[in-house]
Amino acid sequence: MTSYRNFGVVGGGAWGTALAQLLAADGAPVRLWVREEDVVAAINADHRNPVFLPGAALSASLTATSALTDMAACDALLVVVPVPFLRAVLAELPAGDAPLIFCSKGMEAGSFAFPIDMARELAPQRPHAVLSGPTFAHEVAAGLPTAITLAAADRDLAAAIAGAIARPHFRPYVSTDVIGAEIGGAIKNILAIACGIVDGAGLGLNARAALISRGFAEMTRFGLARGAQAETLAGLAGLGDLVLTCTSSNSRNFTLGQGLGRGEDAETLMADRRTVAEGAFSAPVIAAAARADGIDMPICDTVARLVAGETRVADAIQALLSRPLRSEGR
Numbered sequence: 001m002t003s004y005r006n007f008g009v010v011g012g013g014a015w016g017t018a019l020a021q022l023l024a025a026d027g028a029p030v031r032l033w034v035r036e037e038d039v040v041a042a043i044n045a046d047h048r049n050p051v052f053l054p055g056a057a058l059s060a061s062l063t064a065t066s067a068l069t070d071m072a073a074c075d076a077l078l079v080v081v082p083v084p085f086l087r088a089v090l091a092e093l094p095a096g097d098a099p100l101i102f103c104s105k106g107m108e109a110g111s112f113a114f115p116i117d118m119a120r121e122l123a124p125q126r127p128h129a130v131l132s133g134p135t136f137a138h139e140v141a142a143g144l145p146t147a148i149t150l151a152a153a154d155r156d157l158a159a160a161i162a163g164a165i166a167r168p169h170f171r172p173y174v175s176t177d178v179i180g181a182e183i184g185g186a187i188k189n190i191l192a193i194a195c196g197i198v199d200g201a202g203l204g205l206n207a208r209a210a211l212i213s214r215g216f217a218e219m220t221r222f223g224l225a226r227g228a229q230a231e232t233l234a235g236l237a238g239l240g241d242l243v244l245t246c247t248s249s250n251s252r253n254f255t256l257g258q259g260l261g262r263g264e265d266a267e268t269l270m271a272d273r274r275t276v277a278e279g280a281f282s283a284p285v286i287a288a289a290a291r292a293d294g295i296d297m298p299i300c301d302t303v304a305r306l307v308a309g310e311t312r313v314a315d316a317i318q319a320l321l322s323r324p325l326r327s328e329g330r
């Protein structure tokens with residue numbers, strides 16, 4: 001079985017930096033591609049990423065570069081670029097046959113592509129995998145216990161990557177259900193916004209539990225229709241991540257929702273922030289994909305309309321609560 005030793009990480013936000021640190025903590029050399037020159041300089045000089053992961057001390061063996069060509073020497077690449085910017089970065093990646101392991105959570109506007117779909121189009125010669133689960137970046141960087149799904153269509157590839165990135169406190173579970181892992185991560189972000197809205201509007205914990213549960217029903221409907229396995233959606237990359245981000249103000253999606261719930265508008269909340277709340281990008285895309293496929297996703301659709309400023313929180317809640325009664329299995 002191939003063993004991967006020379007990892008590169010493409011994307012120096014909070015999650016890319018935390019994953020690079022995970023792999024470099026034992027002194028292994030890890031190359032991190034970072035778009036922002038000030039962040040490259042801070043990582044190489046001070047071993048810190050003050051913009052995206054303040055507070056985490058980084059190993060000296062983790063080095064940053066702003067040249068994508070420097071990633072050509074790596075034998076596996078973790079790709080951690082937010083989905084709206086992913087296509088442009090993939091198009092600039094140097095050619096090679098090192099596997100791409102996608103760690104971003106979202107669906108692209110217009111194409112309805114998940115990261116793996118973009119990779120099939122732009123880097124078909126490379127093997128592909130998905131890494132997704134309940135993983136706040138600052139906790140992984142701090143070495144706190146974490147479990148995650150590592151999915152690849154080729155089980156041997158998944159097992160080889162899982163073995164190479166596993167650490168005593170970081171435990172990947174192997175799966176071949178790539179689409180399930182991608183759908184779980186993309187949809188939980190949208191539902192985290194919904195739960196933040198409920199929190200910001202002071203609607204109580206019953207409402208939050210109802211949203212998690214009915215939101216999971218939406219994730220399951222969408223996932224099963226696209227060939228995902230129920231056990232993946234009920235696992236770390238689906239329900240596990242849903243619970244994490246729907247219950248914590250460490251989640252950027254949840255805090256965006258809290259602002260919306262307090263009555264602030266989405267444009268103001270998202271202006272000037274350098275971090276991403278992927279759910280705000282994915283909500284209209286998933287809602288449109290579901291509509292096109294005839295899949296009922298009222299919560300995701302409502303989040304999309306709230307983020308677009310097309311409805312107010314009070315009206316949206318009223319509309320959701322006044323839907324006709326139905327059986328729970330639907």
Ligand SMILES: NC(=O)C1=CN([C@@H]2O[C@H](COP(=O)(O)OP(=O)(O)OC[C@H]3O[C@@H](n4cnc5c(N)ncnc54)[C@H](O)[C@@H]3O)[C@@H](O)[C@H]2O)C=CC1
Nearest residue numbers: 012013014015016035052082085104105136137275276278
């Ligand atoms: N932060 C976390 O705890 C976790 C994040 N993720 C996912 O990882 C992905 C990346 O998120 P974070 O690392 O948290 O990002 P972040 O929010 O910390 O930083 C924003 C990132 O976007 C990049 N960016 C901004 N404009 C860009 C452009 N025009 N072209 C290319 N890149 C651009 C920045 O360089 C930076 O890397 C997202 O899909 C997120 O959902 C997944 C698991 C955990």
Ligand SMILES: O=C(CO)COP(=O)(O)O
Nearest residue numbers: 133134135136251252253
């Ligand atoms: O995906 C995450 C944890 O698994 C991070 O969530 P946020 O992007 O909402 O902060």
